[in-house]
Amino acid sequence: EDQVTQSPEALRLQEGESSSLNCSYTVSGLRGLFWYRQDPGKGPEFLFTLYSAGEEKEKERLKATLTKKESFLHITAPKPEDSATYLCAVRWGEETSGSRLTFGEGTQLTVNP
């Protein structure tokens, strides 16, 4: 079954304590993997797109990486303002059948001062 799974469900860090969030996927024909940030009461906000294994993208304290089976969102020296839910979404499908976008359940990150 094609699916996207994020872990852990929730993560609590101290300010400055680096860690990683995981997004694993089992889909046919990966077309792209997206990371979003969602603040309480808001819609998801786009962070990164990754297309192929080995690719990396960085933005401030965040770095996203991609392998053939999973993606990691590394958070270096996080600050309280990094607290949010992080969603990954995978666009997949063969060229002849069109593509679909499947979201993971999200990881709720809390960074304590």
Place this chain on the structure above:
Amino acid sequence: NAGVTQTPKFRILKIGQSMTLQCTQDMNHNYMYWYRQDPGMGLKLIYYSVGAGITDKGEVPNGYNVSRSTTEDFPLRLELAAPSQTSVYFCASSYPWDDSSPLHFGNGTRLTVT
């Protein structure tokens, strides 16, 4: 540049009532989507549209209807509301659905059906 705007932000409905969730975007995006978000579950696609006059079902379309008369607007209609439709609804838009196009989301409508 407002992006994607959804109204209302909150709504409480009684079982069997109907309502329309409004969504408008000012980015001239052809593609628009409606998702619902339930606790512990990923965003689920309800309906989408690839342009004015064209709509199609997503994963969970039952109990909903949509229309797309203009590029900017994509309202979602709930007929005969049921408790199972209690959720947070997000509208999104994008350029043509290619591999590089991220979705731009509104801030959601929180709907409770009692």
